[in-house]
């Protein structure tokens with residue numbers, strides 16, 4: 001049945017995880033057609049307060065269920081995602097306009113893997129850690145580090161991956177023993193509501209996971225109510241979230257925008273570099289935080305690389321068809337089409353040439369931009385310096401690898417990056433000089449699927465990371481414990497102070513720390 005699914009067209013969606021609200025509603029569109037497919041409540045601060053109270057009330061029992069109890073529900077949910085794959089893909093496609101394959105490869109497979117991964121690994125990452133200390137005053141005492149859930153986590157999601165980029169963070173927060181309120185993007189709330197149904201069917205206790213639909217103000221209200229906020233979205237909104245969180249000293253983790261460079265060294269396998277650059281530049285319509293956004297190619301292989309990318313880009317099929325019939329879908333967020341157009345027009349006005357595409361697409365309504373290849377680009381152009389977040393691939397010729405590295409690092413962002421070269425040691429050495437949270441050699445983007453490998457942005461691309469130990473420990477309070485098991489009634493340094501004891505202690509400290517040589 002792959003790809004033959006009916007488009008899901010709910011009339012009015014009222015999240016049954018949310019309290020009844022007098023809130024106004026907002027419309028959800030299918031961006032591939034421009035048709036309104038649902039309305040959701042725009043929840044206000046009072047609704048969020050009630051949801052927060054509910055989440056806090058049920059959290060202790062969820063924590064008490066232990067890792068095994070929580071894992072049972074998360075593993076059931078992994079199976080649920082696979083059993084309901086076609087329905088979930090239909091919902092995702094209906095509100096994002098992405099292709100069947102984009103939804104399958106980067107949403108379903110990631111989501112299902114994440115439910116299983118955190119169910120299996122949460123306990124390992126959050127197990128008590130014994131600590132050894134060289135401090136003399138704690139000799140013989142038990143020292144350990146433990147991770148206790150923070151309580152109530154707020155997750156704010158973007159529109160480009162409504163499953164992956166929202167649930168990817170909710171799952172470890174839940175596995176750690178927290179309650180979660182998810183505020184999905186107002187552009188794509190339906191996937192979250194669908195998954196909330198699944199979690200309910202899989203037995204998650206009422207109130208442990210809630211979806212708060214609404215506009216930006218709903219997200220701002222959530223920041224005020226939770227113990228930690230996990231935000232994924234633009235750098236501009238991330239700064240606002242951090243400012244709001246400062247008032248309540250709420251910890252934040254921010255996964256923000258990017259402008260990922262891809263460097264092609266002169267010894268690269270040009271076919272692989274061209275295929276990878278094109279695929280991860282156009283994948284999900286270029287609307288991936290770690291999309292290939294700009295390419296730097298060393299002079300000796302530039303013409304060959306451009307010819308190969310151009311030929312492959314011309315063959316791309318764009319549209320809203322069933323699986324296997326199209327390669328690139330629509331834009332998801334209508335104003336994003338204007339941004340992409342602005343970047344392409346700005347580049348053209350400054351001397352860039354369009355080799356493929358370069359126009360808004362036409363497909364029975366909706367929001368489209370053609371897969372576009374640009375050359376003769378430089379860093380005076382928006383297409384090379386600002387996040388385009390669309391199906392564009394600007395390619396710049398560079399003299400040598402030093403210029404490539406300099407250009408790659410000439411950006412406020414530092415999310416992902418790629419380096420292509422057959423001499424692996426050399427390509428890896430170049431990769432180590434790129435200022436990015438993640439770098440791939442002879443690859444791009446796929447590092448995101450390794451849930452053991454941390455993923456987080458450098459510079460203006462974020463704060464903190466997801467995946468790996470840090471991806472779950474951030475939802476916990478690190479608690480240091482010291483346990484004195486065997487002891488005298490009174491330690492020697494305790495009151496009353498005496499000159500005799502002070503002299504002894506002083507000699508002891510000199511013996512311990514005063515015997516080294518001074519340079």
Ligand code: NAD
Nearest residue numbers: 157158159184185215216219220233234237255256257289
């Ligand atoms: P956005 O910043 O416009 O919105 C993100 C979320 O924030 C939405 O749910 C929105 O309603 C909410 N919001 C808006 N104003 C708010 C406020 N004042 N307080 C709290 N919440 C508020 O981002 P977007 O356009 O939905 O997503 C695209 C951006 O996300 C791109 O820049 C992309 O690179 C980035 N992104 C980053 C990652 C990553 O892992 N680094 C992943 C996906 C997307």
